Amino acid sequence: MIQESEVVTRKVQSVLTVHIQYVFKGGFFVKLKSINMANQAQEISKAFDNTKETEIYSLWKESGYFNPDKMKELLGDKSKKHFGIPLPPPNANGDLHLGHTCGYAFQDLMGRYNRMTGHPTLLLPGKDHAGIQTEAVFTKLLEKEGKSKWDMGREEFYKQCYEFCMRMMTNAMKQEKRIGLSADWSRHLFTLDPRLTDIIYSTFYKLLDEGLIYRGKRITNICPHCKTALADIDTERMEIRGIFAYIVYPFEEEADRSEAKKLWGHEGIVVATTRPETMLADTAVAVNPKDKRYKKFVGKKVMLPFMDKALPIIADDHIDIETGTGALKVTPAHSPIDYEIGLRHKLDVVNVINEEGKMTGPIPERFKGMGTIECSKTIVKELDGMGLLVKIENIKHEVAVCERCKTPIEPIISKQWFVDMKPLAREILKSLKKGEVKVIPSGQQKALEHFLNNIQDWCISRQLWWGHRVPVWYSGGKELYDWKIDNPEKSIAEFTKETGKPIKGTGNVLKGDLQPETDPDWKGKPSDLWLEAETDMFDTWFSSGQWPFSTLKGLGGDNFEQYYPADVMETARDILFWWVARQLMLGKYITGKVPFHTVFLHGLILAEDGSKMSKSKGNTKEPTEIFDRYGADSLRLWYYNESLPGSNVPLREEKIKGNRNFVNKIWNASRFVLMNAEALGLKSLRSADVPLNSDRIKKTEEHVERIKKYIESYRFNLGAETIREFFWHTYCDKWIEEIKKEISEAPEGSKERSSSIAELVYILKENLKIMHPFMPFVTEAVWQELKKIGLADGILMVEQI
């Protein structure tokens, strides 16, 4: 009689002598474990333990083969053309999210594959200083500590922000290593690294010398909170409650007034606006030329309340007859669309809002210094008192807000540095046509062409403290230089007359390594010269747009000559225009060659419910959580399967779990093969033992070729699917079972037995190699186990396929 919980060991007769332990539980025998008597001492763990990943990563790193120079030594004559990917530098102000690790998974797959096919491979890592974003993050951090950047001063702020970034970077690098990124850490760079600065600057100078950079007056998004210009991409849309005010602008001529009174019940044209305070800067009223209501008044004038100024009524096709009253008050200084109308009709530009969002300029004293909202309320009240307010509607409308602090942006005319990108864009259009660059998926290539064909001038200046300073000095001061731009026909002598300020310089910009501010004894400074350094910073994309060549040039030596151009740019598709396009344009402009021949865009990772992941929604998932639970290989495989070019993929944990099962399958099948190989006394894989003509080996060779083709044509999903299908359902389910039988039927110690097991080991190794780029950790772990019993050498990472 067997008692509950009694352990029973049963000896099983087979190739190996195996004892199986069962425990009697609830009326059943439940298998506890099998004990391989032949090598009980060397029992390998039953499931792949992903905490081993750190160890495996160190093995790779210590080998030195992340460095392509070392790879060249190893490969010797067999070394083919190098392969390179400038890794997109993540922002140095926070942790990585699943999108970053997705990119790394693809970059690393390509890197590992090329390394295993004879190409010394450079995956060049780095971090981006991310100007405005980091400044916002760090400023908020300071505010929490009760500090302010304004008290701290520019230099101290820069210093502390730099230290902050350095701290954040180490965290990010840990995660980069966990996904298995085989990057050359000896070449890791930060975009603000002093080695890169000169290269960034020389690009600016080249553009400036060739007349492609100019300082211009433009309507620009200004964030009154951050006090800087913002690119459109730095803004987002938000719905807010607002007002829609209908205001009468009376006609100048008595005759028109009475006619208007008859027609509409008011003595003038009624305009509708969401921002009454901007009326102080109006310089025209515009109507659609086809609008019958206003046709006869075009060319006449109306009086602008508060300002006692006559505004012309102009006709412009852009005006929508249906919106509001069909008559638009034109405020060129504070509305982008009005600015365009102003340009077409040569209207005056009057600035009444400053960069802090306060009323300013030639307006009645009582409004000066008011915030825009306060001013709007006052104006509406006063208009009502004057009988010029028709009605107010409460509406909901979308406004642009600062992406970082959510403050509504003010469109303000200001002077900024611009790059004329048209000539650069034309070059890339040519390259696309010639096939020097291709984009995967091809639909995005069309989008890129469309963008390049309609390219706008690029505002590269930001009023920040964090980033690269625009490297110019103004002879005679910035004010004089800007005055010259506004008054091209006047001589600088008139500057003093107009402004009452002395002229101490030529009014030009100077380049070069001048340090007049920090070096009071600056030699060569004439006493009558005043040099003012530019305080604006570059847009972050201006430096990251040079990443593929600035890094290699900055590293010095013959890095640039050896490794430029790179091969692939692998990134998310939402930054195709902002980053990829600019890398292409600046890269070709500076070096004459496109920086890479292939742009591969992976999909966007969404939250489980299909919405966009964002910290504010709280639906983000930490990569660390996934690594801990399922291991890096499982996550990688999920990316390859799901994050296809041009798609958006919701995160599916069950799928990652399924991949974890596959990782375990590899581990266990290998464990079985290893145990048998050892038990059968297979000491090495001499070629004589391996039946190279066998059907199974031939099929394996075909399989490997097929996977290679998939990788080379960037069809990673098919590769990932096929390695799984082949290993699991052909190798494990069919061949291992077949060979089990063959071995047990062959006489002990026979040649057939050793040949069979050798075949099994050989095919396993071939599979490990081709699976390695997809799932580097488990394959390397198995390889190292094989190595322990003499069936493999070195490390799998540099094994050649």
Place this chain on the structure above:
RNA sequence: GGGUGAUUAGCUCAGCUGGUUAGAGCACUUCGUUUACACCGAAGGGGUCGUAGGUUCGAAUCCUACAUUACCCACCA
């Protein structure tokens, strides 16, 4: 308004340049205490490929229109 995609099994998605009976993972049903693995194995159910036309010997695949949907750009007085 302009651009680029997507629509295939209950769910998430593959299916290259048109060619056997349309696939995978997960989920589901039935069976299984085998010398690796239950994170396993065997067998199975489930789809008129968004709709309507067209090209073709042949269409999930190419063309046209429509519907639904996602993203990007521009704009919203």
